[in-house]
Amino acid sequence: MTAIRWNEAGLAAVMTLAVVVAFAVVVDNLPVREVVVIAYLGVGPGAAVVWLARIDDRALQLALVVPLSLTVDAMVATGLLYAGIWSPPLAFAVIAAFTALAVLLGVRERTAMVPLVGLTLLPPIVLLMGQV
Amino acid sequence: MPTVAGDTIRDNARVATVVALLAATLLALVAWIIILSDLDPRAMDDRGMISILPMSAYGAIAASSGAFVLTLRLRPIPGPLVLVQILAVIFMLYGAPGLIEEMPRFVTAWLHVGFSDAIDKTSQLHPFRDARFDWPGFFVLSAFVRSIAGASGTIDFLTWVPPVQVALYVGPLYLIYRSMSADPRLVWLAIWAFVLTNWVGQDYFSPQGFNLLLMVAIFGILLTAFRSPPGRLPAWLGAAGGWLRHHLRVPLPRDVVIDAAGAGTAAFSLRTRVGLASFVVLLFGMSVASHQLTPFAMVGGVIGLVLFRRLQMSGALPIMLVLTVSWLLFMATTFLSGHLAGLLEEVGRTDQLATAAVGDRLGGSAGHRFVIQGRLLFTLAVWLLALIGGLRRLASGRLDLSMAILAVAPFGLMLLQSYGGEILLRVFLFSLPFVAFFAAAALLPTQRPASWMLSLVMVVVSVGLAGGLILTRYGNEKADMVTAREYEALVQLAALSEPGDRIFGINHNVPTDYFEWDEHRYGSVPNEFALGTAADVIGEIEASTPEGNDAFIVLSRGQAAYAELFWNLTEAEWAERAGWLEAELPIVFRNEDTTILKWSATPQ
Numbered sequence: 001m002t003a004i005r006w007n008e009a010g011l012a013a014v015m016t017l018a019v020v021v022a023f024a025v026v027v028d029n030l031p032v033r034e035v036v037v038i039a040y041l042g043v044g045p046g047a048a049v050v051w052l053a054r055i056d057d058r059a060l061q062l063a064l065v066v067p068l069s070l071t072v073d074a075m076v077a078t079g080l081l082y083a084g085i086w087s088p089p090l091a092f093a094v095i096a097a098f099t100a101l102a103v104l105l106g107v108r109e110r111t112a113m114v115p116l117v118g119l120t121l122l123p124p125i126v127l128l129m130g131q132v
Numbered sequence: 133m134p135t136v137a138g139d140t141i142r143d144n145a146r147v148a149t150v151v152a153l154l155a156a157t158l159l160a161l162v163a164w165i166i167i168l169s170d171l172d173p174r175a176m177d178d179r180g181m182i183s184i185l186p187m188s189a190y191g192a193i194a195a196s197s198g199a200f201v202l203t204l205r206l207r208p209i210p211g212p213l214v215l216v217q218i219l220a221v222i223f224m225l226y227g228a229p230g231l232i233e234e235m236p237r238f239v240t241a242w243l244h245v246g247f248s249d250a251i252d253k254t255s256q257l258h259p260f261r262d263a264r265f266d267w268p269g270f271f272v273l274s275a276f277v278r279s280i281a282g283a284s285g286t287i288d289f290l291t292w293v294p295p296v297q298v299a300l301y302v303g304p305l306y307l308i309y310r311s312m313s314a315d316p317r318l319v320w321l322a323i324w325a326f327v328l329t330n331w332v333g334q335d336y337f338s339p340q341g342f343n344l345l346l347m348v349a350i351f352g353i354l355l356t357a358f359r360s361p362p363g364r365l366p367a368w369l370g371a372a373g374g375w376l377r378h379h380l381r382v383p384l385p386r387d388v389v390i391d392a393a394g395a396g397t398a399a400f401s402l403r404t405r406v407g408l409a410s411f412v413v414l415l416f417g418m419s420v421a422s423h424q425l426t427p428f429a430m431v432g433g434v435i436g437l438v439l440f441r442r443l444q445m446s447g448a449l450p451i452m453l454v455l456t457v458s459w460l461l462f463m464a465t466t467f468l469s470g471h472l473a474g475l476l477e478e479v480g481r482t483d484q485l486a487t488a489a490v491g492d493r494l495g496g497s498a499g500h501r502f503v504i505q506g507r508l509l510f511t512l513a514v515w516l517l518a519l520i521g522g523l524r525r526l527a528s529g530r531l532d533l534s535m536a537i538l539a540v541a542p543f544g545l546m547l548l549q550s551y552g553g554e555i556l557l558r559v560f561l562f563s564l565p566f567v568a569f570f571a572a573a574a575l576l577p578t579q580r581p582a583s584w585m586l587s588l589v590m591v592v593v594s595v596g597l598a599g600g601l602i603l604t605r606y607g608n609e610k611a612d613m614v615t616a617r618e619y620e621a622l623v624q625l626a627a628l629s630e631p632g633d634r635i636f637g638i639n640h641n642v643p644t645d646y647f648e649w650d651e652h653r654y655g656s657v658p659n660e661f662a663l664g665t666a667a668d669v670i671g672e673i674e675a676s677t678p679e680g681n682d683a684f685i686v687l688s689r690g691q692a693a694y695a696e697l698f699w700n701l702t703e704a705e706w707a708e709r710a711g712w713l714e715a716e717l718p719i720v721f722r723n724e725d726t727t728i729l730k731w732s733a734t735p736q
Contacts, residue, residue, distance in 0.1 A: 019657065028217065033281060033282045034281045034283050037277070037280055037281035037282075038277065038281055039418065041277055041280070042682060046260070049407075049411070050407075050409065053403065053404055053406075053407020053408060053410075053411070054401065054403055054404055054407070055400075055404050055408070056404075057356075057400075059303070059306055059307060059310065059351075060307060060353075060356060060357075062303055063303030063304045063307050063352055064303075064304075064349060064352075064353070064411060066300055066303075066345075067304070067345050067346055067349040067415060068349075068411060068415070068416075069412070069419040070273060070342070070345075071346070071414055071415055071417075072414075073273055073276065073277065074269045074270070074272060074273035074276075074418055074421075075269075075273050075417070075418060075421075076629065077271045077273060077275070077276035078268060078269050078273075078421060081251070081256075081257070081268075081272055082599075086251070086255035086256070088252075088275075088276050088279040088280040091276055091280070092280050093194060096166075131326075
């Protein structure tokens with residue numbers, strides 16, 4: 001398996017995690033909630049933008065994933081707060097959508113497109129259903 | 133010519149060596165956990181954690197260091213093993229309080245949880261109550277993550293923030309050091325040196341701890357992808373070197389390379405460079421929105437890199453300046469309107485610096501003064517080691533100019549601010565990622581194979597630095613720790629008090645403001661308690677409590693320990709003064725570690 005395919009497998013895992021998080025947020029008291037939320041918010045957005053930038057240096061990729069993820073999370077949540085909207089589920093939906101968009105923009109192989117699109121659409125849908 | 137059989141034997145020997153070194157590392161870790169879990173935190177005296185740590189704990193550190201140093205002798209170095217060793221020593225040194233103490237340590241970390249919960253609860257910032265809300269990025273991030281994770285109201289995670297945060301620094305530090313040296317031994321040893329010397333303890337649940345991660349990530353990107361190529365000394369500097377060599381017999385090499393290319397400065401595609409440049413802006417933007425000091429430290433470093441032409445992306449500087457100034461002028465308005473005059477007054481006043489940073493910190497009990505002196509000596513020792521490392525690198529023909537600039541630039545902050553007397557600590561912190569490289573270079577300046585004697589020296593230095601770290605970092609531990617009984621009292625206080633009631637400590641070293649920060653106002657009466665009488669304390673409480681509200685006065689073990697360390701107030705003197713207050717005010721809660729008194733406008 002090439003390095004690029006490994007990346008896509010990693011991103012598919014990130015997006016799958018996003019789906020799990022969305023369910024965990026909607027279904028109260030899910031025991032894995034803390035772990036999956038922190039794992040996703042700590043890794044997901046950063047992995048997507050690092051991939052989008054097509055950084056092929058593995059050390060650079062790994063070193064930047066967490067700081068970039070936390071930066072994206074904080075910017076979205078802070079931006080919403082300054083806009084007068086404090087809603088953690090909404091902030092999560094925006095982050096999930098941003099991550100999904102970055103993943104889709106970075107897709108290099110058509111074969112990876114279909115499952116990734118499916119995975120990127122699911123979290124916002126689940127969250128919206130939860131809000132309703 | 134090597135034979136297949138010979139290769140197989142060598143491969144098997146290598147696998148056996150790696151397994152043995154991994155086993156030694158894990159054994160040292162397990163031994164450390166067993167030893168520390170058995171210690172009694174209440175036995176600590178005013179020298180902190182070092183006063184209860186048995187010799188066997190240092191043995192565990194020596195074993196861990198030995199395994200690490202032996203790993204550095206392998207060619208090639210097994211990256212996963214050395215990473216495990218570094219993570220293990222991070223857990224040992226930064227997770228130590230979690231193994232010994234009952235509750236998360238350090239009241240400021242608790243206060244930051246209070247800020248975070250207040251944002252989640254009130255859906256707004258509170259800059260009029262605390263200036264830190266003018267740089268809210270970190271608090272909003274934690275409020276968001278805690279809320280969405282369903283972890284609001286929890287406190288236990290604080291214990292593990294320092295080891296996790298320091299572990300997160302490792303990746304960006306690797307990038308920085310790799311950009312400066314093609315010798316993987318020096319890269320790993322520099323990370324090891326950072327871990328063993330990061331004594332200032334700012335990696336707790338705090339904006340500055342998070343911002344150090346942003347800072348090392350930014351410089352990791354800049355040095356990897358945007359650093360100017362290696363260069364030669366300018367002619368005039370070369371001539372000056374020649375004069376020193378000939379006339380003063382200084383052993384300078386004839387041929388010096390500036391920033392000799394490390395392993396990570398490969399060319400990147402345009403798309404990747406654009407992506408990395410936007411990451412720098414994004415990360416710096418986050419820093420500007422989440423901490424008042426770190427952006428200035430980074431701007432200072434980038435100014436230095438641009439001035440000495442060590443940065444290709446010189447456009448980073450104006451962007452950083454605009455972001456920093458814009459936030460200050462347009463977003464931190466509450467802070468600025470109240471503090472601008474004071475800030476401008478401090479610019480250039482280095483006379484205040486020595487008094488605030490050192491003079492005020494040399495008081496307190498005998499044990500505490502010993503710790504303070506230890507901190508000064510430890511800091512000087514690290515800087516001296518770095519100086520030796522820089523000179524040894526220069527003697528071998530390498531001038532690590534970018535690293536030297538970034539190590540020195542934070543000292544410029546001392547001209548701007550005393551930062552409440554903490555500026556020297558912050559300067560040490562901001563320069564440490566780069567100072568650690570030179571400290572490691574003192575032992576491994578070139579790629580020459582290390583002798584067994586040098587390996588032994590590396591183990592001894594490692595154990596010495598780890599001991600120094602425990603003394604300096606955990607020197608206030610008697611006051612910094614929080615007990616389960618103190619926490620129990622806080623729970624009672626939350627139940628007893630009504631919104632609007634005033635909560636007083638004798639000093640600030642009590643995490644009362646963790647609970648319902650938005651509902652109460654907090655105060656302390658240090659001078660009235662230590663120098664005055666019960667009437668003075670009650671008078672101050674009466675004057676500070678709004679009409680119609682009650683006040684609670686919390687006397688706790690942690691505050692008494694703080695008074696001992698910083699005011700030299702003995703346990704007997706504390707008990708005598710507490711007795712005066714208890715005679716005047718009713719006790720509403722008491723356990724082994726805490727007494728809560730209540731003051732009402734109408735006596736009960």
